[in-house]
Amino acid sequence: MKGTATAFLVGILVLGAQLSSASENGDSREKMFCSSAAVYRVFQDDEFHFQLLRQLSVTSYGGADINECLITASRIDPGDFESWYLEWFAAAESVHQIADESLEKGHNVSARDAYQRASGYYRAAEFFLHGNPVDPRILQTWGKSRECFRKAIDLVPHPVEMVEIPYENTTLPGYFLKPDPSDQPRKTLILQTGFDGTAEELYFSQGTAAVERGYNCLIFEGPGQGGVLREQGLHFRPDWENVVTPVVDYVLTRNETDPGGIALMGISMGGYMAPRAAAYEHRIAACVANGGVYELNYTRDFSPEEMYALINYPDEFDAGTREAMKNDTSLRWSIEHGMYSFGVDTPHEFLIKSQEYNLKDCVQQISCPVLVVDSEDDWMMPGRAMQLYDALESPKEYMLFTIEEGAGEHCQMGARRLSNQRIFDWLDETLEGCQKGS
Template sequence: MDVVFKDTQFSFQTLRLLGAAALGQTDVGECLATARRIDEGNFESWTNAWLATAQRIHASAERCARAGRTVSAREAYMRAASYYRAAEFFLHENPADPRIREYYTANMECFRQAIERLPQPPEPARIPYLETTLPGWFYKAEANGYPQATLLLQTGFDGSIEELHGHAVAATKRGMNCLTFEGPGQGQVIRFQGLPFRPDWEFVVEAVVDYALTRPEVDPQRIALEGISFGGYLAPRAAAFESRLAACIANGGVFDFMGSKLPADIPRAEFVAWLKAHKASYNDEAKVIMANDTDARWGLANGMFTFHAESPADWMLKAMDYELSNVAGQIACPMLVIDGEEEHAFPGQAQRLYDALQCPKTFMLFTRNEGAGDHCQVGAPLLAQQRIYDWLQETLQNERVA
């Protein structure tokens, strides 16, 4: 769905922000007015425009807070957080750019100020992981009585824990707890702890499940995991090893992270061998492509940033480890695999994942006609929540009966 821009990446990120208005995390008019000030394809123009909007709405939130207008302050802080994240989004070509931490910190602080003003705010969680902790927020179910079904919710390649807020609230309205979290390579963990992505994501989810089971609100028989975007690889990978999951959602499904980017006429092992022997020429070609393609420029820069790769070739070699051919058949819990009619990030990957599964499975397609065919249904979050969480409620109810 083209929105404001012809550039695919700029259009998608604008739609992503517009869709968040349905969840109270942006406002349509603010997004459109900001987008119209941006020079198409210009990363600095994008950053400056969203920063100006973030700072303006942040200042409004502060004025409302000083005046004791709790609701107005909460809503403005929440929108400012989203706009600070947007301002930071295209900065990863230079990992040392101080604006990365500055704008991301502003996002985190505004989000904290917003949720502290909720009638029932989520609780901050520090999830023990190796020699450190992972960040999380625990949202208690609106339904009475304990323990309840619990959704573990994570983002993917470029999202944040703050962006998950609207989905977490939707889960609680349906009688489920929700624990949002970030792992290595994501959000705060890559920016402030310096931990890059790891392909064996089961070790991350093991820590999250361990933490969830310490909470009396959680029914240990009804724990589900949802991964969004690249999380559509990470969640199934974890589910192949984590037997305590009662259900898993891949939104959208990813069987092979690099699958759609590999040469179709060269066997995988042969391509890897070629790439190892020709890193310099691959890097030179990647730089030419990045100079003329916004998608490639952002994707390669963010990949190197979140994987701690030194070059495009190094990132490609690291990313080749993220595929499920040897483990998809091990998944035992019910799986929901989601695809979009206009999926641009991982075309064909959801079907490959679905076909490889041997567990109880459901394939859910969102379409252009519904306004939901884009990657992760960013333009139609309410419809997505309805269909996805209705499936999850039914599945977890059946698991409890079984």
């Protein structure tokens, strides 16, 4: 009886911590989302709403089509992970078939467009499967996403090369994008995702935008991400400088790279990884953290009582957390994917591991200019961007995207063109004069 009561109490505490970390000054969850209430929502479920918006976001770069997404979403039972998988997988299979038929008939542009969309829909389908890390559909569905993307890049107008980057005793997968086939040295953006993205998704969200502006762009996946997690079984590590330095080494082996014009951009949790790497890797000329993260630490808003339960009653804490997960889609997904990508078996292990991801002892070592990007309605990591900005001693700029301009969501989801315009304008101006020989 005592154990059950403790588990229930811990569950309530965990939910309280999630809500308080997402809403300052004790605002309720209902109030937290009232800012987006005027926006049409297919899903009232907050996580499903955000993930649909995420897929819609790449429409302007060819990664989705609006009504394909909306029709698919209309068939999904809100909050039901299996329904989400089945409907997105069906949509992906349908568009994949269109791509194959178009390619067979020699309609290369149509095939490219369909392969790109199918890649994104397979990615979306796989997203909520990680509660069972041995589910064979994870590798199968993610693999189809990558397969479609790799068929598409053979048909795009600019060069895209699949690369393998030497890393410790293995390699990291990536894509090297160029504006044209020449080996002319250019500014080169190293682009990395965060907690749950893939390299293929980044091609549509930021990679194409870089190439349009005359950059080379190396998109890579590290431990805990994409194929490095799913195929190689490597999990996240807090010392991300040891991931990025081999990537910079690789970029500098290429004739197309201007050594004085290397920039690093991290998205979401990548907003921790990029500045962490920049603290140790001084060949980086500019760093973009979107959104900025000073410390990942998912327990940072826990009360003393919650921390006591986490440390001293881990079994009860886990039981309470799992009970709370049944009624909160975002909490369930965050914990399940966190355990999967961090390589642990229990919620308390994941939360404790997250405490290792911080810049406390190295932020002062960053010397390059840093753009810290924030979003007004970022309920996933509220307050972390300003915390990073305040701690930086290097040249820095704080860029806030607002609800009013339609860009207030985490990582400006739903406002890709506006986000890229402002961020790349800053990067253009910051790297000006850094090209080789200037």
